Amino acid sequence: MLGPMGVTLAVFVGSLVVVLGLWMTGRDPRPRSAPESVPFIGGRPPAVHAWSRYHARYHVMALVFLAFDMEMVYMYPWAVVFVREGPIAMVEMGMFITILLLGILYAWREQVFEWA
Amino acid sequence: MGVRDALAHLAGGAVAPVFAVAGGGAREAVAELALSPSVELVDSPAAASVLLVAGFLPSDLHTPLAALHDAMPDPRCTVSWPLGSDHGSMPLSSSRLRIGPDDEPVQAVTRAYRALLSGVVATEPPIQPDVDPNPWRGVGPYGQGGRGMTGGTPYGRPMAELGPDRDGLRLDVLPLSIGPFFPRFPAGLILDVVMAGDLVIEGRVADSPFGGGEWRPPVGPFVRALSEPVPVAEIELARARQHLRWASDALITQGLPAFAMRVRRLAVTLTPGHASSVRALSRRLRLLRVPQWSGAGVGRIAPELLTGLALGPVSRAAGLGEDARAADPAYAELGFEPIVARDGDAAARWDVRLAEAAQSLELAARARGQRTGGVGIVEGPRGRLGPDDSPFQRLQSLLPDLLAGLEWGDAVTALASLDLDPEEAGTVAARPSRAEAA
Amino acid sequence: MDYASPPIALIAVGLAMAAGVYLIAVLDRSIAVLVGAGRWTWRGAIVGPIRSAALLLVQRRRTTERPDSPGWTLAPALLTGLAAVALAMVPIGPDMAAADPSTGFVVFSAAIVFVMIAVFLHGWSPNSALAMHGAYRFGAQALSFQIPFLLAMLATALPAESLSIVDIVDAQEPLWNVVRQPLGLPLYLVVGVAVSFWGPLNLPDASDLAGGTSVEDSGVARLLWKSARAAMLVAVAAMGAAGFLGGWWGPWLPGPVWMVIKAVALLTLLLVAGHLLPRVRIQRFVVIAWVILIPLALVNIFVSGALLL
Amino acid sequence: MSGGLLVDVIFWLFAAGALVTGYRVFRTDSMVRAAFYLLASFAAVGGILVLLGAEFVGMVLILMMAGEMLIMAIVMVMYMMNPAGLNPMWMVHQHRVAVAAGVLAFAVLAAPVLLVDFPDRPNPAPEEATAQLGEELLGDSMLVFQTAGVGLLSTMIGVVVLASRRGRYGEADEGSSEPSLELQDAESR
DSSP: OOHHHHHHHHHHHHHHHHHHHHHHTTOOSSOOOGGGGOOOSSSSOOSSOSOSOOOOTTHHHHHHHHHHHHHHHHHHHHHHHHHHHTHHHHHHHHHHHHHHHHHHHHHHHTTOSSOO | OHHHHHHHHHHHTSOEEEEEEEOBTOHHHHHHHTTSTTEEEOSSGGGOSEEEEESBOOGGGHHHHHHHHHTSOSSOEEEEEOTTSOOTTOTTTTOSOBOOTTSOHHHHHHHHHHHHHHTSSOOOOOSSOSOOSSOOTTOSTTSSSOOTTTOSOGGGSOOOEEEOOTTSOOEEEEEEEEOTTOTTSOTTOOEEEEEETTEEEEEEEOOOGGGGSSOOOOOOHHHHHTTSOOBHHHHHHHHHHHHHHHHHHHHHHTTOHHHHHHHHHHHHTOOGGGHHHHHHHHHHHHHTTHHHHHHTTSSOOOHHHHTTTOOTHHHHHTTOOOOGGGGOHHHHHTTOOOOOOSSOSHHHHHHHHHHHHHHHHHHHHHOSSOBOOOSSOEEETTEEEOSSOOHHHHHHTTHHHHHTTOBHHHHHHHHHHTTOOTHHHHHHHTOOOGGGOO | OOBOOHHHHHHHHHHHHHHHHHHHHHHHHHHHHHHTTOOOOHIIIIIHHHHHHHHHHHSOOOOOSSOOHHHHHHHHHHHHHHHHHHHHHSOSBTTBOSBOOTTHHHHHHHHHHTHHHHHHHHHHTTOOHHHHHHHHHHHHHHHHHHHHHHHHHHTTHHHHTSSOHHHHHHTTSSSOHHHHSTTHHHHHHHHHHHHTTOGGGOOTTOGGGTTGGGTTOOTHHHHHHHHHHHHHHHHHHHHHHHHHSOTTOOSSSOHHHHHHHHHHHHHHHHHHHHHHSOOOOHHHHHHHIIIIIHHHHHHHHHHHHHHHO | OOOTHHHHHHHHHHHHHHHHHHHHHHHOSOHHHHHHHHHHHHHHHHHHHHHTTOHHHHHHHHHHHHHHHHHHHHHHHHHSSSTTOSSOOOOOSSHHHHHHHHHHHHHHHHHHHHHSOOOOOOOOOOTTHHHHHHHHHHTTTHHHHHHHHHHHHHHHHHHHHHHOSOOTTSOTTTTOOOOOSOHHHHHHO
């Protein structure tokens, strides 16, 4: 009565609830003492919180990904109508993809994909 | 509760998850435990139910050991396996589960694990007192221990500090002391790193805790050869076995625990006739891209830094033909030629060690009773063993500029490829003086 | 009627996931014994996983000093939910699919892309350095494999002229995509291993981070995370079988049986690769994904597209 | 989308979810939580789009938002003073004016929705929405499609030029000095 997307939502929410229910079975009465909850880095206590301004070494690659990810939006409808439209679709998407591959080539030459 | 007991009974038969601390002299014995199908050596204490403390542990490793014990979830128990060294002063020596010299280790561990789960042995309470390391409650506007945006010690730990970086961003720098019992390093090896993201900015290996002279490792053929002639067959077989043991640990670091078990089984049942199977193993590893994928170009040490340090396979992988065996007439008769590679990176060290293992087996097969010269200089599996220092101490000086600028995965691969062994410091410092050499 | 009613779908997908996770546990231990030259025992491989699960259910769940507990609780639940959605998209038979919306392929892609959120949350929540390194490492891995993965799967939508998985499988009736688009399946498997972070591309939970994002997990948390990872591998293998190996098409045997055989075959291939190939360096994988996999996937699309014209 | 009551319930759940998680974005101290609340809000909006029949657009919104919100979380943790919210954060400037502006904007946007009576001529749900989108891309709005490609290329190049320090001609900030934060330095120069 709700269509396939409704069933997908039901499956997602259902499995989420089941796993959260299983997680709740792990309740235990005794509170944990301080030494029992020290993060493990080999036996010694950590000097600082792990939560810090973590220097993601791939932040430029992430930004290039943001731009390149938009290409997927155009690829889906193109793939559906590709056989109907024939060669015109091939040429057009070819141009679009070449333009974007130029961006990747430039990023590769500027060593964006290596660790900053 | 019926369900819980039923589950505990069912779990009694499971593979025992053991977090093993392989102290002095116990590294091989602990690694061979994993060959049994009913014991599994796990990576972190959070996954373990049994803490196995084997071999000798110097006094300044006892506090981290107590922290390790408390980091394990209930139900937990400790099994101590002295292997000849007394565990008297150990915080966990009170535990009744002990593996004696004549007990079969696997049975003892699984019996302890089954007793733990069936309730015969109660789960052990935490050892360290339940007190916050940095008292913080009540400080700061909401009592969270901090002041202002990133000030104070919120929830007990200070925040990381900013630091300059090679790519121009001033972001947090994380000082980590990867502790004595990190599963990918031998027990006792403490790596103090300062990391920006997952890049190591500075790395330093602390001095070996085994160097205090309070412990004397079991005397193997290499230490014996320092003072008396030893049959070449015996010393070469020991060298090949040591290289295969290193290969097994390095395979676990590369994410191939099953293949590591195959190499470990070969190391346990090694005879001089296995030279061809070791060569086949080396070819298969190269075919599966094990050395190249993770080691090519990683942890490269320039030959000029290594001259004179006589670090055995590490020097030979960088192109230096230094090998104390070349000067030994006994080896000259057997037509010994040191194996030399060129790149000096982790992949080259893989190839040199496996090739040397095969060569040692061939030497052991050809040896007819030749004995080593016993001139006080011996070529150990990790480099020249001399009266004054060990390869571990000589290598320590190279590590800071080797680790700087490496991503964490590459740093672990590089350290694994150097085959560091903190126990060697114990070997040299406690070398039997000439009088009690026998 | 291209969808089942919600309760039936949930039960069917749940059972399929449970069976898949158990099969992976059994296969993984058996392959480990085979590769490790050990002795395969009935107790070890078949009953072992159940006993280990019982131990984890008895074990107490560990926590750290100042975690993000809601995030820590949500991560395995989110990953299992995503694996369930991905598996629900895979049709077992011509009219037997848990749910087959007209844009089924986009729903599957959204489930795969959300895996990076679940794994980052799982690594960030414990506030532990090794777990956080694993989370950020998967950030780089996920941002690199997303485009090659979607492009590798997109080629299968060209002959079907639709984004519905049932149509994609229907279009393979004359010729399976693995034959028609030879580059598709190997590309899909390489990136499928990256999606389900298994074997050589298990970077977030790698052994050099002592277990990575699950270094602080114990008890039911560890059990749920390991089964969620295995469920995602089942979904990736099942979709590979549907998209490239002709789904339910096959002589003699009924459709669903063929579907299960092909999925288990791909699963075994992925598990054996997991035990034979070493871990890939994250920096190499990022460069390979951007500079080699994306162009290869585009070549695969245009060549198979040209053949269709 | 048929289903009547159940669809309404789900729509109201999505709408309420979007609003609550949107509100939580600004009330939480931890940057990662803020980013993932925003992601939940966008996913709820994507769900509403699917309810409106635009399945493809709704799912693509959810798909795109996952990658972007992870990058937002990473970048926010990198650049905010209090990355994990361990110390409570008060990031509000002239919040009374802001609250008034917010309420006013909501009123202006909500008024037409309530006051105008929209014609009740529901056209049939498009059976091939994606295909129509494809034909549109390859047909009339082909120019939009290609200029979008050039736009994306220039974005990529601009991002690399601005964000990356090393490049073909050496360090990007050679010869430039970081502006000093103290005010008096500026006057003394």
